[in-house]
Amino acid sequence: MDDWALPGFTEMGSLGEGGFGRVVLARHDESAQVVAIKYLYTRFAADPRRLAEFRHEAQVLSRVSGPHIARLHQFVETPQGAAIIMEAVHGxxxxxxxxxxxxxxxxxxxxxxxxxxxxxxxxxxxxxxxxxxxxxxxxxxxxxxxxxxxxxxxxxxxxxxxxxxxxxxxxxxxxxxxxxxxxxxxxxxxxxxxxxxxxxxxxxxxxxxxxxxxxxxxxxxxxxxxxxxxxxxxxxxxxxxxxxxxxxxxxxxxxxxxxxxxxxxxxxxxxxxxxxxxxxxxxALSPLALLGAGTAAAPVIAGGAAGGVAATTGGGIALGLKVTAAIAAVTAAAVGTVVVVNSGDDPAPPSTTTLAAMKVDLLTRTEKLNGFDYNGKYVRISGLKDKAVEERVNKALMAPIDEWLTSVWAPGNPPEKEPDGDIPHMSTTAEVLRQDDKLLSVVYERSVDTVQLGNHGSYDVRTLVIDLSGGDVISTAHLFDDVEGNAERMLKLENTFYASAKPGECLAEPPSRPEHLPARSMSGPNAEDRSIVQAAPATSGMVFYVSAYVLGYAMACSPTTVTVPYDRLVDLLSPQVKQLLGGTSAQRTKEADVGAFTLTTPETWKLLSSATPERQLVTADQCTGPQCANVLFSDNSRVDPATPAYEPGKPYNRSTGPRPCPSLGASAETQGSPVLQMKELRPIGTKKAAYEEWRLTCSGGGTVTQRVWFLPKTQLVIVDEWNTPGLDKILEEARWQ
Structure with missing residues (x-):
């Protein structure tokens, strides 16, 4: 049925219908204020795509404001359907x-x-x-x-x-x-x-x-x-x-x-x-005027979402209109979380190194809470054949965010306002360290813009490692074999930190008052407290986040990050993790000399020699053909008629004709219609490279994301069209010669 209506409102008339919703004029029973309510048709309530689009519109409205924009009061989602409650305009x-x-x-x-x-x-x-x-x-x-x-x-x-x-x-x-x-x-x-x-x-x-x-x-x-x-x-x-x-x-x-x-x-x-x-x-003939209301809503847009509805001319319901008890009793709580995709919805180019159909998206979640708001990143996956496992994985990926939102300030104990009258603003970043058909590892970092928690109280970091076979989370303690609680093996792990630290990192220099990690450093005292040591697998090694003050370092070093190559951890890793990482050989790393610097890569990666200015670092195991996933290293100083120089500000193509699309499994197709998606500086070792990200449409209709790093002084160009997992981390840890 499509006549579902929110309790607590009296409908005064219809403002029209659109492709998947209807808009009505209604009076809020408690405040007597007139509002416009946009309903998603009940038949679409079980359609995830339609519901996501409707939530998206509410999220956008919650983010924009001003006297010249329609204003959102509330987004409500119930088992019967969903509705957007908005102000109304006499116009x-x-x-x-x-x-x-x-x-x-x-x-x-x-x-x-x-x-x-x-x-x-x-x-x-x-x-x-x-x-x-x-x-x-x-x-x-x-x-x-x-x-x-x-x-x-x-x-x-x-x-x-x-x-x-x-x-x-x-x-x-x-x-x-x-x-x-x-x-x-x-x-x-x-x-x-x-x-x-x-x-x-x-x-x-x-x-x-x-x-x-x-x-x-x-x-x-x-x-x-x-x-x-x-x-x-x-x-x-x-x-x-x-x-x-x-x-x-x-x-x-x-x-x-x-x-x-x-x-x-x-x-x-x-x-x-x-x-x-x-x-x-x-x-004077507008819908609300004819209905005798003091405000009026916009007409409906035929063929689209039920039409634009807009703002009151004064004295309207306060922003963030609370759902009445009657509504709450029927619908439970009104939804306060909205989600948007941060980057394009196009699937990542297929890679021979990632066998699963899993797609990993970096999304944005925004929420207004009691006394503070949140706007941050989180990771979500799709494409697993087992949807029950996919649901468990996504629930685990959201869990750190949910925990922070309820633990930094308890719902019944909201923060005070800041000295400038503003409220605290919480945010998170998310980074995928490793993704393949067996394992997903992510690190979240949280910060709060506030003076109420102190520098370290407003910061936190969480690692998340998930076995994709069943969706189970692997804690840091269970990444290792008999290390947590074993002082001797914990000391052995600690020594790998010092051996792996690079110049400039905190652990590269001895502390002023040397200490050792407690035998139990991987389990926090309770669910809300982070442990002293957290870890997550990356492509080139295990990344550790260490509260270094425990080792005698200054608080400024907490947490500090160190990446330990897998070959230094072979005797410490648990059998489960060894298997997920692909066996002992897959855990080992080797160095690849690309000229200006040296990279530490998985042992199975192969750097191919070439008579041309381009060299391929093949990332696919047991693959030698043109379809092999690879990272390209190009010497831009070597130019001849067949290989013209790469030009920054344009997609990479060092040939006189169009570039093919092997990363889509279509070497006969060619790239075109370039769209620049990102331009910034990114680290390669201790230096910064000009980074550009291009979206290219192949002649067969598929799209390729081309990532390009360029170092002007050395004239080295690095190109990745395979969405190579862990490549950013490998480049960050490069050692310059």
Whole structure:
């Protein structure tokens, strides 16, 4: 049934229906405030994909705020269904205005554009790209204000997505499912502005593919708009992202400057005055006005999520509206956790070194709690054949986050406010150290932005090692054989730390007052206390996190990190872990001399010699063909006609023709349509390399993630197209010659 409704609210009327939800006007029984409630159809409540999309929209709304953005009160999830409770606005959509008036005076269009751009600027400041700016998602109020609504397909800035949006307003990069940036929204907003002043959309075609071609290649028709705003149109609709304003805030500044120059200092007041003449009648006929409410909601967007609903004009329910006892009794607690994907949803390129179909994602979880909030990373897997095991693994991967959220401050003992009046902010980072078909190891680090816990009280680290055969967590103590509780073997383990420490690390120098690890250093006194020693397997060795103050080091060294090669631990590892690591030979490491530095790699990896500037470090055991997973090391100083130099700022390709796609098992296919996903500095040993991450589409339709490290002084280029597990850690531990 799709007539499920939240207890504690009295419905006042329907605001319409969309593809997978309906929007109603309702009065909150306790406060008598009018709200708009967006319901997910009951038939979709058991559909994980639909439910995740609905949660995603609520999460985005919780992150963005401001007078020009629809505001979230609550996201509620029950066995019957899910609902988003939002504020309501006394107003109508720009779509309705254009349906009655077709064309607006430039000052009026500029005034509407400014308000909605400020809404976009608020979203961009929160790291969110709307991706569906269109007339139906811009509300105009009778008070002379425009607001942005409907974040149903919004994504994080820098995230790739499918080609989603409204075709008439989609930027060229959006058609290809490229990286979403604030400039993507600027393009759509400019298209809408063009429509307002020209009386028609910038490009029109019956066939979608024709419309795509026009957006990608057709000249910008700025000659069809008044001369004073042509520069704005030309800038905002530039085909090249780099030639547009970087975001809505920058575009607003340009808009105001152009408007003042062309229409005088009173341009905005005049625009709203002109608009009020034509829009006033429409506002009076808006759904909420007809229902006798003091506020009104946006119309519904046909064919999509049930429409944009927006903000009260004053005196509304406080942010974070509490669910009434009646609701709680029926639904248990309203869901307060929302999840978004941090990076593109495309699966990682298949690798011959990872036999399982498992996909590992780094996700973001945000939550508002009693007295503090949380925004951090965690790891989630998918693709295991045994879904019961997959569920156990994901529950274990979430457990450290859940524990921190309830143990740092107990629910009944919230923190005080900070001296500046702010609340504490908790965050986490997550790193996958090793992943294959048998084992997954992850390290979480937690920090809290607060003065109430002290430097070390606000920091914690947890390692998590999971046997993927059954989803069982392997504690640090059980990684080793008869070490925990055995003083002699604990001392032997301790000595491997000193032997493996590298120059500059805390353990490389003797402490001021030498001590030894207690015999029981791997088990905390209770579940909330971290142990003195934690460990997790990585590709090149076992990574230890040690509370070094126990050994006599300064507190600044706690925890310190040291990676011990497996060959130093053979006699200490448990039989279970030896088997999971692939037997004794797989645990051993060897050095690979790549010229400028030496890497410590698993023994099965092979560095192949070559007469060309490129050398392959093959990471697949017993593999010699062109499909072998490998890391490429290239000497950029060696150039000839067949191998032109690699150019930073472009994908790696040292050939005169297109680069093939062997990492997809398709050597006959070629790479193209490059999209830069990340650009930063990353460590290689004690030095920093320029790092770029590219998303490339192969001629067969699959995608490759190409990771490139470049060291200008040595002219060494490192390329990974196989998502090689543990490679980052191996490069960080490189030893320069």
């Amino acid at each position: 109508i959509s720009l779509k309705e205005i254009l349906g009655r008036q077709e064309k607006l005076e430039p000052e009026a269009a500029l005034a509407i554009l400014k308000g909605s751009l400020l809404g976009l600027a608020g979203a961009h400041a929160a790291g969110t790209v709307h991706r569906d700016y269109k007339p139906a998602n811009v509300l105009v109020t009778r008070e002379g204000q425009s607001k942005l609504v409907d974040f149903g397909i919004a994504v994080l800035a820098g995230q790739a997505g499918v080609a989603a949006g409204t075709p008439a307003y989609m930027a060229p990069e959006q058609w290809a499912g490229g990286i979403a940036t604030p400039a993507t929204d600027v393009y759509a907003a400019t298209c809408v502005f063009f429509q307002c002043v020209a009386g028609h959309k910038p490009y029109e075609a019956e066939q979608t593919e024709v419309l795509r071609t026009l957006h990608e290649y057709a000249p910008i028709p700025f000659g069809e708009v008044p001369e004073p705003v042509r520069d704005l149109i030309a800038r905002g609709m530039a085909k090249d992202v780099a030639q547009r304003p970087s975001g809505a805030a920058e575009f607003v500044a340009e808009l105001e400057s152009s408007a003042r120059k062309a229409y005088g200092e009173d341009w905005e007041r005049n625009g709203w005055h002109w608009l009020a003449k034509g829009a006033g009648v429409l506002v």
